[in-house]
Every structure is written in C-alpha cells, then in structure tokens.
Amino acid sequence: MGTGQDLWQRAKQIIPGGNMLLSKRAEMFLPDLWPAYYSKAKGCKVWDLDGKEYTDMCIMGIGTNTLGYGHEEVDAAVLANVQAGNMSTLNAPEEVYLAEKLIEMHSWADMARFARSGGEANAIAIRIARAASGKDKVAICGYHGWHDWYLAANLGDDNHLAGHLLPGLDPKGVPQNLRGTVYPFNYNNYAELEAIVAEHDIGVIKMEVMRNQGPQDNFLQKVRDLATRRGIVLIFDECTSGFRQTFGGIHKMYGVEPDMAMFGKAMGNGYAVTATIGRREIMQSAQSTFISSTFWTERIGSTAALKTLEVMERERSWERITAIGTGIMTRWQKLGEKHGLKVNVAGLPAICAFGFESPNALAYKTLITQEMLAKGYLASNLIFSSLAHTPEIVDGYFEVLDPIFALIKQCEEGRDVLSLLNGPVCHAGFKRLN
Structure with a gap:
C-alpha cells in the first residue's frame, strides 16, 4: 500500500466519504490501489505522495485545467x-x-x-x-x-x-x-x-x-x-x-x-x-x-x-483541445475495431469517453485503470483534454492502451476478467439525463 492509499484509508475514518468530491474518490478508479493524493502537478504530469510521476490521461482536475496544470x-x-x-x-x-x-x-x-x-x-x-x-x-x-x-x-x-x-x-x-x-x-x-x-x-x-x-x-x-x-x-x-x-x-x-x-x-x-x-x-x-x-x-x-x-x-485553446479530443475519440474507435471490441464513444470532443458493450464493462474499466497505472498513467474511460496533451503524449498513451484492449478481447472470449484484477471492481457513478 502506497502512502496515498494509506492516507485515503485514514481519511475515510475522519471525513465522510473520504473527500469533498464523489468523482475523486479512489473507489471510482481503483479501490485498493489508486494513489489518491498528489504532491505536485505540472502540465499533464502528476506526482503522488511517494514521488512517483504519472501522465494524466484522465479527468485533469475534473476538467478545470484546459491550459495544463500550473500554467x-x-x-x-x-x-x-x-x-x-x-x-x-x-x-x-x-x-x-x-x-x-x-x-x-x-x-x-x-x-x-x-x-x-x-x-x-x-x-x-x-x-x-x-x-x-x-x-x-x-x-x-x-x-x-x-x-x-x-x-x-x-x-x-x-x-x-x-x-x-x-x-x-x-x-x-x-x-x-x-x-x-x-x-x-x-x-x-x-x-x-x-x-x-x-x-x-x-x-x-x-x-x-x-x-x-x-x-x-x-x-x-x-x-x-x-x-x-x-x-x-x-x-x-x-x-x-x-x-x-x-x-x-x-x-x-x-x-x-x-x-x-x-x-x-x-x-x-x-x-x-x-x-x-x-x-x-x-x-x-x-x-x-x-x-x-x-x-x-x-x-x-x-x-x-x-x-x-x-x-x-x-x-485559441478551445479549438486545440477540441482537435486533441477528436483525435482521441477516433483512435479509441479504431482500437476497438482492431481488437474486435464493441466500443461506444461519446461526449464533447474535449470531454470524451468510451465504454464497452459488455456486461463486464465496469470490470474492464477497472482493468484499464489498473494496467495503465502500472505503466505510469492516470487513466480511466474518459479524458478531459488540455493544451499539455501533446501528440507525443497521446501517442504514448495509445501505445500502452493497445495491449490492454487485446487483454479485454481475451476476456470477451472467455478469460475471467476478475482473475486479472488485484482488487475490487470500481464503483459506478450516476446516470445523467442525456
């Protein structure tokens, strides 16, 4: 257990829910392994309490930092x-x-x-x-x-x-x-x-x-x-x-x-x-x-x-983050097609998300977070784009995501996804009226 996860367990004993925002709870990502807290953030990089560096291909401060962290x-x-x-x-x-x-x-x-x-x-x-x-x-x-x-x-x-x-x-x-x-x-x-x-x-x-x-x-x-x-x-x-x-x-x-x-x-x-x-x-x-x-x-x-x-x-940041997000959505779709997976892509381009047409969709989301975290990425099934998401960073993200989609395809063909998880399946959020 890292310092951040240890602190998260302490937080839940003295703060109802653990924090002030549902969308940032560790259970929404990787219940037992999410680093939970940061020590520093710059561009689209985040450092946890143990000094480990991650590339944020996730919610980017819940979409607050379109110019990148620490502009x-x-x-x-x-x-x-x-x-x-x-x-x-x-x-x-x-x-x-x-x-x-x-x-x-x-x-x-x-x-x-x-x-x-x-x-x-x-x-x-x-x-x-x-x-x-x-x-x-x-x-x-x-x-x-x-x-x-x-x-x-x-x-x-x-x-x-x-x-x-x-x-x-x-x-x-x-x-x-x-x-x-x-x-x-x-x-x-x-x-x-x-x-x-x-x-x-x-x-x-x-x-x-x-x-x-x-x-x-x-x-x-x-x-x-x-x-x-x-x-x-x-x-x-x-x-x-x-x-x-x-x-x-x-x-x-x-x-x-x-x-x-x-x-x-x-x-x-x-x-x-x-x-x-x-x-x-x-x-x-x-x-x-x-x-x-x-x-x-x-x-x-x-x-x-x-x-x-x-x-x-x-x-003209709105044009740039829209272009970045549009590219990401296209590549998610192509990655799904490459591996024979039914992938739905939705959202504003700059706030894009994907999901699998499968009863195991939530487990697959958890698996992606787990495997991407091990490779140095904060990732889930959605990305808030920022100016800090350069083509090189996006390319690196998809390079790591590709074999995880291949693993999910194996699960669709019979492999037990739960056997691949090192902890519980992440929690689901609420349904919006859209």
Whole structure:
C-alpha cells in the first residue's frame, strides 16, 4: 500500500466519504490501489505522495485545467495578487473586469454574479430565475449540483419517496415538502418537456446544452421558443461545457440564446471561480432576494479567470483541445475495431469517453485503470483534454492502451476478467439525463 492509499484509508475514518468530491474518490478508479493524493502537478504530469510521476490521461482536475496544470502566466497573476492582498474591506476590481469580459463575449447578456463552485452558481441561478418568474417549479435536464433544489427531483413515488430519477443521487436529508418542485426531462425529448410544461406551472427550464450527444431535430431552438411563448426563464448550465468548443458558452455554436447561463471549471484553470450571467431584467431580480457570501469577494478567482481567458483567446485553446479530443475519440474507435471490441464513444470532443458493450464493462474499466497505472498513467474511460496533451503524449498513451484492449478481447472470449484484477471492481457513478 502506497502512502496515498494509506492516507485515503485514514481519511475515510475522519471525513465522510473520504473527500469533498464523489468523482475523486479512489473507489471510482481503483479501490485498493489508486494513489489518491498528489504532491505536485505540472502540465499533464502528476506526482503522488511517494514521488512517483504519472501522465494524466484522465479527468485533469475534473476538467478545470484546459491550459495544463500550473500554467505559468495564470499562476504569476495569482501570486502577484496574493502578495498585494487577497481580501480587503474594499472590493476587488477584477470582478468588474471579469463581468465586462463575459458580457462582451455573450452579446445577449447584460449582468453577472460570481461564486466559487458550480453548485453555488446553479443555486444562484435558480434563486434569481424563480424570483424573476414568480414561480417555484423547475424543469431540468442534466446535472446541476448537490443542493436541495436539485435533489428534490429524486423525491418521487418509488422506494419510499425516493424515485431516483437520476440514479446514484440519494435525496436523503432533502425536505419532503420540496417534492413536486423539480421535473426532469431527457435530452432531445422535446415532447417530454412540452408535456411537463403543459401539466405543471413551470417558471424555469434549466439544462445542459449538450454532453454525450448534440441536439437533434432543432431541439434547443424548440426549447427556446417554448420558454419564450410561456414566459419561462431558460437557463443553460455551461459549468462543464463552457470554453471547450467555443470561446464562452457552447450555446454560441448552436445560435440559441438563453436568459441566463453559468460557467465554471475551465474558466479559472484550476482556481475556484464560477459565473452566472443573464439578461438585465432577469438578473436584477437578485436585488429582490438575498444572495451573498464572504468568499465570493476574494481576489484570486477573478484574477485567475481574467488571465485564463486572456491565454485562451491568444492560444485559441478551445479549438486545440477540441482537435486533441477528436483525435482521441477516433483512435479509441479504431482500437476497438482492431481488437474486435464493441466500443461506444461519446461526449464533447474535449470531454470524451468510451465504454464497452459488455456486461463486464465496469470490470474492464477497472482493468484499464489498473494496467495503465502500472505503466505510469492516470487513466480511466474518459479524458478531459488540455493544451499539455501533446501528440507525443497521446501517442504514448495509445501505445500502452493497445495491449490492454487485446487483454479485454481475451476476456470477451472467455478469460475471467476478475482473475486479472488485484482488487475490487470500481464503483459506478450516476446516470445523467442525456
């Protein structure tokens, strides 16, 4: 057992769940062998607590570091403001500059509010939208955080008022009186949304613009037209998709404008900052409710975001990471064909994933993580691309992955995959509405 895995066992005794983010738990990768903690990260390299170096061909800080870990320009801007003072009785001017920058790149938006996490941004947007619409009920599609307003979607009729419309997200602790306030619909199923709006007094529609697939049959425009027709506030959650395929929200690629949008993850290249932007008549409703928090005023987040956006614009990072991810998706597919495996590839190119059409899919995912880790790679079945993923690094990844696919083919033909694992099969996540 390495130092990181030993620390993980200690952590689970004193921190519920072991850490603060489900997606970073060791059990999601390799329950008994994942190094769990890092001592240093640079580019797309990560060093564990024992000083062992890995190439990150995995989640790259949950998609926060599109410029690569420890980007020198971003870090320098942050360090300069740390030395100048991160907090004060007065406000940080950078938040005004950042608001202006985001509004400039989204012509439909007039105002912005900032927070430090995606869940906060989602909660802020819902509070403002409900205040603006004067209605409580929300229709949702996708993942929008951990707050009560969202998990209320799982307060259904099955399993003792826990319907789990989003399997894997348990609503225990969410007040039962929130039941009937949130109605999920599936992506590209316009008829389902139309029926929800017809049956319930919906004031807000919140959705991810896309994740595993793009809109079909003019889906996004139909949603926009429905919201306009019924006086519903339309929110696009771009906390994950923003700045990956366009400079700003991916909705720009489809030419459909929401009333509000949220951004996070990639915007600060690893530093905590999220934004909620919107039309003036909607955003001004923030003044008629209460939304306020001390650490939303610290200086590091907005400073990092400003420099990150500057570098992104200069490097046209969204084009580069999309090209990298597109190449990876193509090579996954070809590798599957080479070994006679049924491989499904999905996602935004810069947030791409693959899976096997097999009842042993989760065990195969675990096997890949195990074998790639032994070769010096942090890997699973998805990759968040970054500028640090050079052609040489991607080539090296596929060179190591090739024989593992061959091993999986043997398992499909009868070899016991569990006999190849040095520990338990990894845990599965939750199912998104897409």
